[in-house]
Amino acid sequence: MIDFTLSHEQRLLEQTVREWGAKEVAPKIRELDNEHRFDQELILGGMKRLGLLGISVPQEYGGAGMDYVCLGLASEELEYVDTSLRVIMSVHAGLNCLSLLTWGTEDQKQRYLVPQAQGDKLATYGLTEPAAGSDARGIQTTAVKRGDRWVLNGEKMWISLGDVADNFLVFAWSDAEKKRRRDPSGISCFIVERSFKGFSSGTLKEKWGILAGNTGFFTLADVEVPGENLLGRDGEGFKIAMFALDQGRYTVAAGATGLIRACRDASTKYALERETFGQKIAEHQLVKEMIARMEADYQISRMLWLKSGWLKNEAQRNTRETSLAKWYATVASELAASNAVQVHGANGYSNEYPVGRFYRNCKGAVIYEGTREIHTLMQADYVLGFRQDKALRCELPGYASQDIAGAKA
Numbered sequence: 001m002i003d004f005t006l007s008h009e010q011r012l013l014e015q016t017v018r019e020w021g022a023k024e025v026a027p028k029i030r031e032l033d034n035e036h037r038f039d040q041e042l043i044l045g046g047m048k049r050l051g052l053l054g055i056s057v058p059q060e061y062g063g064a065g066m067d068y069v070c071l072g073l074a075s076e077e078l079e080y081v082d083t084s085l086r087v088i089m090s091v092h093a094g095l096n097c098l099s100l101l102t103w104g105t106e107d108q109k110q111r112y113l114v115p116q117a118q119g120d121k122l123a124t125y126g127l128t129e130p131a132a133g134s135d136a137r138g139i140q141t142t143a144v145k146r147g148d149r150w151v152l153n154g155e156k157m158w159i160s161l162g163d164v165a166d167n168f169l170v171f172a173w174s175d176a177e178k179k180r181r182r183d184p185s186g187i188s189c190f191i192v193e194r195s196f197k198g199f200s201s202g203t204l205k206e207k208w209g210i211l212a213g214n215t216g217f218f219t220l221a222d223v224e225v226p227g228e229n230l231l232g233r234d235g236e237g238f239k240i241a242m243f244a245l246d247q248g249r250y251t252v253a254a255g256a257t258g259l260i261r262a263c264r265d266a267s268t269k270y271a272l273e274r275e276t277f278g279q280k281i282a283e284h285q286l287v288k289e290m291i292a293r294m295e296a297d298y299q300i301s302r303m304l305w306l307k308s309g310w311l312k313n314e315a316q317r318n319t320r321e322t323s324l325a326k327w328y329a330t331v332a333s334e335l336a337a338s339n340a341v342q343v344h345g346a347n348g349y350s351n352e353y354p355v356g357r358f359y360r361n362c363k364g365a366v367i368y369e370g371t372r373e374i375h376t377l378m379q380a381d382y383v384l385g386f387r388q389d390k391a392l393r394c395e396l397p398g399y400a401s402q403d404i405a406g407a408k409a
């Protein structure tokens with residue numbers, strides 16, 4: 001059966017987030033962006049009240065218990081207003097919370113997932129380093145076992161919410177010999193708290209997009225992490241890092257879809273107001289072409305992320321589909337934002353109109369969570385038969401089944 005209709009709960013969620021964004025955030029976003037200010041009370045406070053910070057976490061772990069399509073809908077609505085809002089969904093609700101839900105022990109879920117899902121603690125994901133992004137095996141952070149603790153040393157860079165989050169998933173080499181051989185089964189994943197001794201962080205000041213959000217770096221100097229904060233098993237970190245990206249990329253895809261819609265709506269409004277050569281620019285065929293492209297890409301992108309969300313609800317592996325959705329939507333959002341500026345002419349080149357902000361914001365998503373080139377290679381490799389996804393020890397629980405038994409020790 002193919003059913004394209006949203007359920008009552010999904011439509012309600014979409015409407016609620018849309019109204020909150022339009023009423024509470026949209027009137028202030030230009031000022032926040034201009035001032036490079038992340039207004040935690042307004043943004044996190046609102047998202048917490050709406051239950052978005054634990055949206056797809058089951059209620060028994062403090063979440064809203066909504067399905068993965070709801071996670072996508074919220075991401076789309078949030079990025080319609082500003083990319084900085086959706087980024088919170090990606091790193092906190094997607095990359096971090098869903099990894100804890102899937103790979104965490106019951107103790108880890110109680111200690112970390114519950115307060116995160118309730119919006120009392122903010123969480124993010126630290127894989128990238130100054131010298132390693134796409135080439136994740138190139139990370140240099142190390143974890144050395146000392147008694148019942150791990151000692152972590154290293155530096156993480158370009159971390160969304162890096163200077164404000166409370167909890168971090170940190171990826172580090174726990175096997176020195178495998179690090180030398182670049183064997184990813186030597187990487188492990190750790191839950192690190194900001195409060196741990198030896199942790200320090202800062203904000204990246206020269207960033208030119210997503211200015212109403214926080215992007216930072218953090219340093220681990222002999223940080224002692226309790227043994228019970230190892231997520232998954234020793235050596236499972238690379239798999240967890242890639243698993244997490246399946247969830248984060250999904251929110252990025254849905255978010256970029258919202259950005260395309262925002263470009264379409266702003267361009268439509270302007271094209272119906274602005275006149276040249278005695279008629280509205282909406283009457284010019286070349287302007288129509290740009291708006292038509294936005295509409296087509298919006299509809300295509302939405303179908304792609306909805307398919308991923310459906311697969312997630314059904315507990316079916318979706319790495320391939322999520323990669324395609326992320327790749328397509330982010331690249332299309334870059335074209336949509338560029339054309340939205342074009343439709344606005346010189347006014348598009350000014351922060352008086354939102355499309356300049358859309359143009360600055362869209363580029364990040366073509367880089368993070370797998371660059372355009374990495375997704376191009378992935379898609380080719382699937383088609384050519386060079387890449388297959390193997391079953392994981394822990395898989396994202398489907399929404400229908402609500403099978404949340406989690407990792408076995």
Ligand SMILES: Cc1cc2nc3c(=O)[nH]c(=O)nc-3n(C[C@H](O)[C@H](O)[C@H](O)COP(=O)(O)OP(=O)(O)OC[C@H]3O[C@@H](n4cnc5c(N)ncnc54)[C@H](O)[C@@H]3O)c2cc1C
Nearest residue numbers: 125126127128132133134158159160364367368369371373
């Ligand atoms: C705003 C923002 C927020 C971010 N948030 C986070 C976060 O929360 N957590 C986190 O861990 N990271 C985060 N990142 C980092 C992001 O994931 C990396 O920037 C990304 O993985 C790319 O890595 P890189 O910047 O080192 O580029 P590189 O990997 O050095 O790539 C440089 C260029 O080379 C190309 N390239 C590299 N390898 C290949 C190849 N094999 N074939 C073809 N082309 C290739 C790339 O596509 C790119 O065009 C964030 C980045 C940004 C911009």
